[in-house]
Amino acid sequence: MRDLSQHLELLSLNTATVRKQAPLDRIIEAAVARGIRLIDPWRDQVQAIGLDKIARQLRDAGVRLSGYCRGGFYTALDAQGRAAALDDNRRAIDEAKALGSPCLVLVVGSLPGALSGKPQSINIALARSQVRDGIAASLDYARSVGMPLAIEPLHPMQAADRACVNTLEQALDLCGELDPGRTGVLGVALDAYHVWWDPKLATQIERAGAERLLAYHICDWLLPTRDLLNDRGMPGDGVIELRKLRGLVEATGFQGAVEIEIFSDAWWSRPMDEVLQVCISRFKSVA
């Protein structure tokens, strides 16, 4: 296993971690000041500043991306809605390309309307089939421009509203179906928070192999967890065996970054510099 305490260059900051504290340009400045050279920004954060401006800032600062968040949300009640989703995913792929990202992370979506609390359908099998078709369509374009897509299985507690792909096995089944040749254009974003509980995790990580593991995200599962979305913990504050999990990931030959992504009302309420400092310290000691 790699000794992270000596390799800060392997830390990536998912910029949602400090999204409430500052706009993206200032987050990048603060990350650089702390020695962080990898980030994974969100589309809305990029758009708020402007794609060209962020691309230039990244180049000038020597900061690269470990991923780009996010494409997906493929499901819709009507064909028009699904076509609009495909268009939007094409734009996300173009942005990822412009920023030099190694992949576009996909949060695939689920029951149409569920995110706003008003599901228009409760047919999850239908959602899953629309997601399959959506990824297949995006994949043609992704392949043509050389931008790998990373399906992120989300925790089952987000199965209704955010993603109907909920286990690594399910994500890998999709990869196997849509990219049987393991060409590198389709894989998974493995987030410890979403998958740590899975009794089949070790065997499925081995099945994925390094070619399918396009991103590795961490945070921690708190006890108690008070919110289904925004109560994630700083690595080391919860019950996920992060070191063991990274061992499984690296045993495949994975050489990528370890990305810290924390959605947390508690951490969003603390000064950005303090949060970055704790991220670096936990990256070195517990990740």
Added chain:
Amino acid sequence: MRDLSQHLELLSLNTATVRKQAPLDRIIEAAVARGIRLIDPWRDQVQAIGLDKIARQLRDAGVRLSGYCRGGFYTALDAQGRAAALDDNRRAIDEAKALGSPCLVLVVGSLPGALSGKPQSINIALARSQVRDGIAASLDYARSVGMPLAIEPLHPMQAADRACVNTLEQALDLCGELDPGRTGVLGVALDAYHVWWDPKLATQIERAGAERLLAYHICDWLLPTRDLLNDRGMPGDGVIELRKLRGLVEATGFQGAVEIEIFSDAWWSRPMDEVLQVCISRFKSVA
């Protein structure tokens, strides 16, 4: 599929659904007054009145059990703690027997101390191995007195604190290992709330078959869900395809009760009689 609107005798009331409104003896009276003839009581509710008293009340009223909640919580840091858990499970089996229950439901436990927010270990593989050993030990006694054990896979969001068995597949793997002959002494309690999201649900229900399906519980998944434990919905108020799910369950030949079990601060704050009335109405119209 059975037409539930004509078969109120197939409705079972899990008495946790109205646990905040009244003690068990009054819950039984209220259920009988509404025509409900099946219940699944919790051990603490029985103990608060007394086992003999409840057994007599049930006999006199012609009320039977569809299950008894609950055994389990097998994990502990030391051998003494695990032995105490086995003793407690033996007592639970005896109580289930005294009440004439068709099975004892097992919430198997997970990281020791996690339920009180102070995990003493985060080794979930170890917890899973202790759970396996614990069920194996309970099974010997359960077999000797003829009381089937129903492993309840719990939603992955409760993997740290309540149960490290989190999918139907995992529960059935345990059943296969510990009772390969499918003797009827080991099976699962399938709760829609815990398993509805699972992409392998249909194939695993078929794999279970009627011999392994010892109980079928329902409620609903609300959008948004505001609490990981006590924000379950009344059937029909959420996104679980209950009719489709029951179709899968009954396709195995399952002839058992449909048990309503709702942990909900919202429903606990309403009058017991209103809750029972709504349960009956939803049982007939959406279950």
